[in-house]
Amino acid sequence: MVNTSNSQTPRIRIFDTTLRDGEQSPGCSMSPQQKLVMARALAELGVDIIETGFPASSQSDREAMALIGRELRGTTLAVLSRCLATDIETSARALEAAAHPRLHVFLSTSPLHREHKLRMNKEQVLESVRKHVAMARGYVDDVEFSAEDATRTEEDFLAEVTEVAIAAGATTINLPDTVGFSTPEEIRGMFSRIIARVPGAERVVFSAHCHDDLGLAVANSLAAVEGGARQVECTVNGIGERAGNCAIEEIVMALKVRNAFYAQDTAIDTRRIVPTSQLLQRLVGMPVQRNKAVVGANAFAHESGIHQHGMLRHRGTYEIMRPEDVGWESSQMVLGRHSGRAAVEARLRALGYWLEEEELKLVFEQFKALCEQQRVVTDADLQTLMQDASDSQGYRLSSMTVSNVGQHGDTAQRASARVELSDPDGQRVSETAEGDGPVDALFAALAAATGVQLTLDSYQVHSVGIGADARGEANLSVTHQGTAYEGSGTSGDIIEASALAWLDVANRLLRQTTAAHSDSGVAVA
Structure with a gap:
């Protein structure tokens, strides 16, 4: 169009x-x-x-x-x-x-x-x-x-x-x-x-x-x-x-x-x-709401099982324009806690994953556990679960500490962050860095630990849920080698959620690099 x-x-x-x-x-x-x-x-x-x-x-x-x-x-x-x-x-x-x-x-x-x-x-x-x-x-x-x-x-x-x-x-x-x-x-x-x-x-x-x-x-x-x-x-x-x-x-x-x-x-x-x-x-630095027409993240996302079924049969059932025609890569099927195993399997196949019965059972159990931590599960989340199932873990956050180290200039508060990660081979790696505030220091430590350099464009945190069950969700937009990426993380602690959002992008980039240099493993459509 x-x-x-x-x-x-x-x-x-x-x-x-x-x-x-x-x-x-x-x-x-x-x-x-x-x-x-x-x-x-x-x-x-x-x-x-x-x-x-x-x-x-x-x-x-x-x-x-x-x-x-x-x-x-x-x-x-x-x-x-x-x-x-x-x-x-x-x-x-x-x-x-x-x-x-x-x-x-x-x-x-x-x-x-x-x-x-x-x-x-x-x-x-x-x-x-x-x-x-x-x-x-x-x-x-x-x-x-x-x-x-x-x-x-x-x-x-x-x-x-x-x-x-x-x-x-x-x-x-x-x-x-x-x-x-x-x-x-x-x-x-x-x-x-x-x-x-x-x-x-x-x-x-x-x-x-x-x-x-x-x-x-x-x-x-x-x-x-x-x-x-x-x-x-x-x-x-x-x-x-x-x-x-x-x-x-x-x-x-x-x-x-x-x-x-x-x-x-x-x-x-x-x-x-x-x-x-x-x-x-x-x-x-002003993000659009997720349900914003045409350009919002949910504009071409489908969560309802009925809608997903219709989309799999013919995209015209629930889309009046093609996402590719306005600059999106494709429609996105979003799964949630009410989705069944058949819906998860169908979406995995659409993404290029064909699983044996036992493999599907393991991934579905992980999917249900993830649904208890966040409202929706995206294609990127499913791909992460598949990486888990195929023993390609990426970097995992083992521990972190963030502390203030004093004033910098007139008003800026310097902070120090130490992170300990488990790398894709299961080895422990730790790094410490300073920055202008806890989040800046945290991201600098993560960059040092993983070797991935990301330029932060926007960063937001908000509450998911109500009362004692509420969790913090961090969303960030970054640029890596001229390409924009978005990451998200959810945790009871907003600083930890921020670290998970940063690692969400970093692990995706590392998996892309690995896939580009190897023909082995699970094929991704």
Whole structure:
């Protein structure tokens, strides 16, 4: 389900604002170099317009625009500006490096914003739009105007503002649902009526920019498309102010999967969706929820026995798109404590393991024991059990101690960790290391003991279960030789769970290395 658009297929422009609106999510700010890395990925993804930032707000945004502009020559690059002469001048200078520049100016139009934010009347708003859109057009040919809080603006006045912006030289008109207030029916009607009544509407592209305060950003964006919008503004993983923006992965796949209904396509290479999502997660340290549509870890995972049975017969029974088409390697069958031996055997065979009766009995007993420690058992867990059954143990944690060793600098607490492991040959190996905190020290000791070097991208711990039976689960994302991996571990102690998560990845890498150098052992599909 990669991009197959052609000149006969109507196409929606994708305006990505991850680097501007998305970066405004608390804790999601990026350095200029990080923005460049993300911009490269967005260009490879196939977005039409990349909004790089708000130059008047910071030197960092100006530096990012310069870096991106010098490198990305085939993509339209936009910057945001208030309807202020100084902002527009600053934005125009920032765009000088861009091969295809767009100046994006905005002004609030709703009565609430006019009275309390701008302290301007309607006539003053109209004059500001006329003056500043014309000024922006004097610098670049591609000017977008956004009527901030459009969905709470009187429609007659919104039509008047739109007409003035078009007459002043705007080439794109954005009618944003700035606070996520609208409903699909309302926003569909607003776009269709404005486009029908405003002189010159046929000369410009209308755009939708929807926020997710009521969980309707994607639905409202699709409704805007039905109403005549031909550009959608969105972000990777839906990050952005407050509850975020329309998620690019969701809007793109909705248009793709339901193309017969919407009759619209995009230029997005859908195979790049998951890698781009995962890159952003690593850059800003904000993981997506497991059940997030398209890019969440559970998006193509199946636990129910009924669903698994259907998937084994025909994947279309429970999947409306192929995981490979959005960048996942494959669907994942997830087993749990209610799964029977037949389900475990079927999944093992799907993974390439064919077991004799006694071997299956042993693995199933280990599987049931594992189910008492964690909620679900993944394909990776089953492969670990198979490694156990074939006496390829990997590294096992025998003991560990972590202690503080004093202050480092003004605030950082240095820690020391000692780990003792059992290696794949059953020999004991121990190492000690220091780090900036207990987890950093622990991971350094594990790296020294195993010889595996991992770059930590993100790390989270949370509770699994309730009360006295609760256990700690650690999840981490790491990079090894340019490839991203995820590991998890569960224990009554969160530091031990962290060690198990680290070893989960390390043992997987070691098994891959062993398999690459040997043709013996159990075959893995």
